[in-house]
């Protein structure tokens with residue numbers, strides 16, 4: 001056993017010698033003592049880059065995008081606000097987050113998503129608005145896209161947040177029934193039309209009177225989150241808030 005462990009250790013250090021880990025964000029060499037620390041994505045990002053990621057100070061209103069301070073769970077300026085009461089993003093989309101999310105979403109670098117999810121969960125734990133929630137739900141992928149990619153990145157985030165804040169994960173209740181177009185080049189109005197009617201909640205859901213945290217990777221106009229929140233509320237939920245890794249142009 002000892003021999004085997006020594007062998008595995010040797011193999012790892014040989015691999016590091018042949019393919020030394022470089023930070024995805026700044027290209028600098030990641031030293032071996034840094035890679036012993038599992039509080040951030042080992043071997044992928046250096047400690048300095050990880051700690052320099054921009055972090056938003058507060059949750060914000062999904063309509064007017066103004067920050068909501070500690071005791072507000074709704075925007076006072078938008079009384080007829082949307083189905084989504086507020087949104088909390090870890091940071092603002094920038095080239096660093098873009099690289100990290102790309103590797104997480106398309107390159108199977110799960111440790112990036114898990115560590116970002118944990119970071120987000122730690123922030124939620126400290127914020128007043130996140131108290132008293134019943135469920136955490138990931139924004140679902142259409143089954144055909146899930147088959148292509150093999151996993152739903154929002155589910156990985158939701159699972160990690162669920163563990164960190166100790167709120168149960170509710171899966172397979174919110175379902176994406178329509179395969180929507182890629183939204184990258186759509187206008188805000190087109191995005192709304194694109195997702196309209198794309199989601200359903202299973203008829204036997206137990207959402208009556210519940211408070212739900214909805215999780216996605218990126219918020220742009222918020223069309224997807226708002227449409228999900230709309231059907232979740234139609235199914236009886238009392239409140240829905242959004243939580244995403246990043247927000248584009250808040």
Ligand SMILES: [Zn+2]
Nearest residue numbers: 023026046049
């Ligand atoms: Zn770096």
Ligand SMILES: [Zn+2]
Nearest residue numbers: 061064075078
């Ligand atoms: Zn507002």
